[in-house]
Amino acid sequence: MATSIKELTSNEDSDWCPGCGDFGILLSVKNAIIASGLDPHKTVIVSGIGCSSKLPHFINANGVHTLHGRAIPFAEGIKLANPELTVILDSGDGDTYGIGAGHFVSAGRRNVDIKLFIHDNGVYSLTKGQASPTLPEGRRAKSMPAPNINGALNPLAIAIMAGYTFVARTESYNVKEQTDIMTKALKHKGLAIVDILQGCPTYNAEYTSANWLSQHTHKLPESYDGRVKNAKDANEVNRKRMDAIGVLLGETPDSMNTGVFFDWENGDTFEDRFISRGIKPPSSQSIAGKDNLSTIDLAKALDELSVKG
Ligand code: SF4
Ligand code: MG
Numbered sequence: 001m002a003t004s005i006k007e008l009t010s011n012e013d014s015d016w017c018p019g020c021g022d023f024g025i026l027l028s029v030k031n032a033i034i035a036s037g038l039d040p041h042k043t044v045i046v047s048g049i050g051c052s053s054k055l056p057h058f059i060n061a062n063g064v065h066t067l068h069g070r071a072i073p074f075a076e077g078i079k080l081a082n083p084e085l086t087v088i089l090d091s092g093d094g095d096t097y098g099i100g101a102g103h104f105v106s107a108g109r110r111n112v113d114i115k116l117f118i119h120d121n122g123v124y125s126l127t128k129g130q131a132s133p134t135l136p137e138g139r140r141a142k143s144m145p146a147p148n149i150n151g152a153l154n155p156l157a158i159a160i161m162a163g164y165t166f167v168a169r170t171e172s173y174n175v176k177e178q179t180d181i182m183t184k185a186l187k188h189k190g191l192a193i194v195d196i197l198q199g200c201p202t203y204n205a206e207y208t209s210a211n212w213l214s215q216h217t218h219k220l221p222e223s224y225d226g227r228v229k230n231a232k233d234a235n236e237v238n239r240k241r242m243d244a245i246g247v248l249l250g251e252t253p254d255s256m257n258t259g260v261f262f263d264w265e266n267g268d269t270f271e272d273r274f275i276s277r278g279i280k281p282p283s284s285q286s287i288a289g290k291d292n293l294s295t296i297d298l299a300k301a302l303d304e305l306s307v308k309g
Helices: 022-035 052-056 071-081 093-099 101-107 155-162 177-187 210-216 234-249 270-278 298-304
Strands: 045-046 060-064 084-090 116-118 166-171 192-197 217-219 254-262
Touching: 022 084, 022 101, 022 177, 045 052, 045 071, 052 060, 060 116, 060 192, 060 298, 071 084, 071 093, 071 101, 071 116, 071 217, 071 270, 084 093, 093 101, 093 155, 093 217, 101 155, 116 298, 155 166, 155 192, 155 234, 155 254, 166 177, 177 254, 210 217
Parallel strands: 045 060, 045 084, 084 116, 116 192, 166 192, 217 254
Antiparallel strands: 166 254
């Protein structure tokens, strides 16, 4: 079990720009790991490509820095191979909602117990600030020759419709709120997404500064409760989904809510369905017999994979 920030801090220095919101996200991930009592050697951080995707290098847990847009299938595969692991995915808006959009939507159909913490700064920052799928129409990031001609996606409304069972938003300079929401996401059994409005002072300073974010975001009202009380009540589930989508569609790029929009812990994860079909995760299969020799018949496995003429 991790007990201190120091224990979770990797020796590698972060090379993010001064003031980058990724620092607050990194600290919050560490806080949430500690608050959840997770063991770093049973925790895996998976990322795609982008500034945010360097995060696994800066935290003392297992990490996999994967391919552009492909972090979700890697994370799902890790969880299926060993359901005992806690799998956190830290990636960017461009990586997840643009390049990886197909995986982002398909993941909702499965409900694998993984946690997506998405660094959402409205730009592809590693490649010098092109508009990402969440940059609103008419906004112009520093390196763009003209204001954005495309409209923005609403990733959290998409997540709810796709089947995600925990859907929340926070912002990168508010470490206390992030820690609280990430801890809730880690506690949730099922597919969770936390969209984190992230400061990028280098390419999207005007709309992502700590000041701008604190003025243009507000907590969901106390009276709002996105948690489904009776997980088996389809009417309640749909009502809560519609409530959440109603709130999300009522927002503007200049006025956004933070907090948990939807929380439906239904106990029906993909890995449980997989195991109920009699399929043992590789982590619980024996790899050696009593004679200490491999139980895997490689010749048979290769024969199964070979292309028959
Ligand atoms: Fe952070 Fe933006 Fe610099 Fe990337 S370019 S490290 S997102 S401030
Ligand atoms: Mg981005």
